[in-house]
C-alpha cells in the first residue's frame with residue numbers, strides 16, 4: 086500500500102507519547118535506520134500493552150478522571166497504524182464511519198486472541214459532512230471517560246494520511262436495538278436493568294464530566310460479553326459544562342424540544358431522550374412518530390405523550406417526568422439531578438452500588454463461541470470503491486484540526 | 491419483607507381492571523385476568539424465540555435470570571400449535587386491556603390523519619407542502635391508549651443520526667452578525683405572516699424574532715414554467731413560500747430525481763399562493779423528498795437554514811446572557827454558582843404588560859419574583875400618594891417571595907408598556923431547593939430565622 090509508506094514517513098517521529106494531549110509540533114521526519122528500529126520496538130511494546138488491557142474491574146470515577154497519559158487507555162498513539170490490525174469483519178456502519186472487528190497483526194505470544202473494534206473515519210467524509218468539530222469532541226470525550234464500566238473504552242486513537250482511527254474494546258453482544266426489535270418490547274425488569282445502567286452513565290457524563298451525550302438510542306447501546314451495557318458513538322458528545330450549546334444534532338425521534346426550537350440546550354436533552362428510550366423499551370416504538378419528520382418534530386414540541394394502558398403507573402410517571410417540554414420541570418435537570426431519577430420509585434429495586442460494580446447480572450448474556458464471534462452483528466455491504474481523495478490542498482487546510490488524534 | 495415487584499405490578503394492574511370493569515363474578519374475572527397475562531407472556535417469549543432462531547443466536551440462547559417472569563421454565567406447558575394464535579394476541583396486546591374496545595376511538599386520530607394523507611404529498615418523508623389550511627388535528631386524544639391504536643407502519647429499521655452545521659454564538663459577539671433584511675410591502679408581510687402561521691417552527695417566535703425572520707425572507711422570481719426549484723435527493727438549504735404562481739410536486743420512487751422523461755416520477759400534488767414547501771431544510775441538511783417545478787412564471791420567498799437558526803440562536807443567547815447579568819445584581823442570589831444562575835436564567839419566563847398594570851399589589855401573598863426587562867414602573871405604598879420609587883431596566887422586585895410567604899410590602903405599577911422576566915417560588919425550589927439554604931452559604935447567621943430549614947442544597 087502506497088499510503089503506508091507515506092504514513093510511516095509522516096508519523097514515526099511522533100513517538101513521544103507524553104505530550105500527546107498537546108497538539109504536537111511536527112518535527113522533521115527521522116531519517117535513519119536506528120530511529121526506525123526504535124520505532125518498531127515501541128510499536129511492538131504498545132501492541133502488547135493494548136492486548137493485555139482488559140476491563141477486569143471498572144475504574145472508579147476518580148480513577149477515570151486521571152490524565153489519559155497515566156491511565157494506559159485513551160491515549161493518542163504516535164506509533165500505531167492500520168497495518169498493525171487485521172480487519173476481520175465490518176461490525177457496523179454509521180453516517181460517516183465504518184467499524185471493524187480487528188485482530189493484532191504479528192502478535193506476541195498470548196496476544197493472539199485479543200480482538201478490538203476499530204472505528205475508521207475518512208478525513209474527506211468528515212470534512213464533507215462538516216463533522217470536524219464533532220469528531221474532535223468524540224475523541225476527546227472518549228479519552229476523558231475511558232475506564233467507565235458502561236462506556237466503550239477507547240484504548241487508543243491514531244491517524245494516517247487520510248483516515249482517523251479509534252481503537253475500542255469490542256462488545257460482542259451487539260446492539261440493544263437488535264434484541265429489542267426481535268423481542269418487540271422488553272418486560273419491566275429487563276427495561277429497568279438497562280435503564281438503570283444508562284442512568285449511571287448519564288450521571289457520570291453530566292455530573293462528573295460536564296458532557297452532554299446527545300445521541301441516546303438503542304442503536305448506540307451495545308451489550309458486552311457479560312451482559313452489561315456499553316454506550317458507543319460519542320460523535321455528538323460535547324463538554325458543555327454550564328454553558329448552553331446550539332448545534333442541532335441527534336436522531337429525529339429522540340430530539341428534545343429545545344433542540345428543535347434552537348433556544349439553546351445542555352445535558353437536559355439526554356434526560357428527554359432517556360424518557361423516549363424507556364418508552365421504546367417498554368412499548369416497542371418511540372412515542373413520537375410519523376413518516377414525515379416535520380410531523381415528528383411538531384409532536385415533540387407539543388410534548389404530549391400517549392401511554393398504552395398496560396404500562397405501569399410508575400413507568401408512566403417516570404417517562405412523563407423525563408419527557409417534560411419545560412426543562413425547568415424536567416426530571417434529571419431539576420434539583421437532585423441524576424439522583425432524583427435514581428430515587429424514582431420505578432427504580433426502587435435497583436442496588437445502585439452493586440450495579441456500578443457490575444455485580445448485578447443482566448437479563449441477556451450473549452452466548453459466544455469465542456472472543457471474535459460476530460453472530461450478534463448484521464451483515465454490511467463492502468466499502469464502496471473509488472472515493473474522493475484527501476488531496477494536498479485539503480491536507481494543507483484541515484490537517485491541523487486532527488492533531489488530537 | 492417486601493412483596494416481589496412483579497407481583498405488585500400484576501396486582502395493581504388487576505386492581506385497575508377491576509375498577510374499570512366492576513365485575514359481578516370477581517373470582518372468575520381474576521382467573522381470566524391471570525390466564526390472559528400468562529398467555530401473553532408466553533407468547534412474548536415464543537415470539538422472541540422464533541425470531542432469534544432465524545439467526546441462530548441471540549435471545550433464544552440468552553440466559554434469563556430468575557427475576558425475569560418468563561425465565562424459569564419457558565417451555566413447560568406451551569402448546570406449539572397454538573403459537574400462531576398466541577402471537578396474534580400478543581400483537582393485539584391483551585395485557586391488562588380486556589376493556590380495550592370501550593376505549594374512545596379518538597385514539598385513532600393520529601393514525602387516521604396519516605391515512606387520509608397517504609398518497610397525497612404530506613406523507614412523503616421529509617417533505618411537506620402546506621397550503622394555507624388550518625391545522626385540524628388540535629383536539630388531543632386522551633392520555634391513555636391501547637397499543638392497537640399505534641400506527642402499525644412504524645419503521646423498524648436502524649435510525650441514522652442527523653446534524654446541522656455548528657452554530658457558535660460567542661463568535662457572533664465579535665463579528666456582530668445581523669440578519670439580512672429585504673424590504674417588503676405591508677401586504678406582502680401580512681401574506682407571509684399568514685403563510686407561515688400554521689407552521690410550528692414559526693409559531694413559537696416572539697415579535698422581534700418574527701420580524702427578523704420575515705425580514706430575512708428573500709424574493710426569488712421564477713421567470714418561466716418548468717423550472718425545478720428543488721430536486722428530489724439534492725441537499726436542501728432553503729425553505730420557500732409561494733407569493734404568486736403555481737408549482738407541481740413530483741416524487742420518484744427511487745428516492746431521487748432521475749434523468750429521462752419519467753425522471754420526475756409521479757405528480758403527488760401542487761402548491762399555489764400562500765403555500766410553502768421545503769421546511770425540513772430549516773432543521774438540517776436532509777435530502778429533498780420531492781421535486782418541485784413551476785407551472786407558470788411565479789414568485790417565491792426563500793429563507794435559508796443558517797439565517798433562520800442563527801436568528802433564533804442569537805436572540806436566545808442574548809436573552810440568557812441578559813438574564814444572567816440581571817440575576818448577578820440580586821443580593822439575595824449572590825451566592826449562586828454560574829451554573830445555578832444559568833439554570834435560573836433558563837427558567838425565567840418573559841411576560842408583557844401594558845402601561846398602568848399593577849404587577850404586584852401591596853398586601854397580596856407574594857409568589858413570584860420579577861426583573862424589569864424593558865419599560866418603566868413605579869412603586870407605591872399605602873398612605874403615600876406619590877411614587878416612593880421608580881424601576882427601570884434591570885431592576886428587580888418581589889424577590890422576598892422566594893424566601894417566605896410574607897405579604898407584598900408595596901405595589902408596583904407599570905408606567906409604560908413593560909416586559910418582565912419572572913420566576914415563581916416553586917419554580918426556584920424545583921431547580922435549586924429552598925433559597926434559605928443558598929443564602930446560608932454566604933453567611934449562616936444572616937437570616938436568623940426558622941432553624942428547621944434544610945441547610946442542604948449544595949446544588950451540585
Ligand SMILES: Nc1ncnc2c1ncn2[C@@H]1O[C@H](COP(=O)(O)OP(=O)(O)OP(=O)(O)O)[C@@H](O)[C@H]1O
Pocket residue numbers: 176177178179180181182183184202204237253254255256257260304305307317318319320650651
Ligand atoms: N466497540 C464496539 N464493539 C462492537 N461494535 C461496535 C463498537 N462500536 C461501534 N460498533 C458498531 O458500529 C456501529 C456504528 O458505530 P458508530 O455509531 O460509532 O458510528 P457512526 O458513524 O458515528 O454512527 P451514527 O450514524 O450513529 O452517527 C454501531 O452502531 C455498532 O453496531
Ligand SMILES: [Mg+2]
Pocket residue numbers: 179304305318
Ligand atoms: Mg451510531
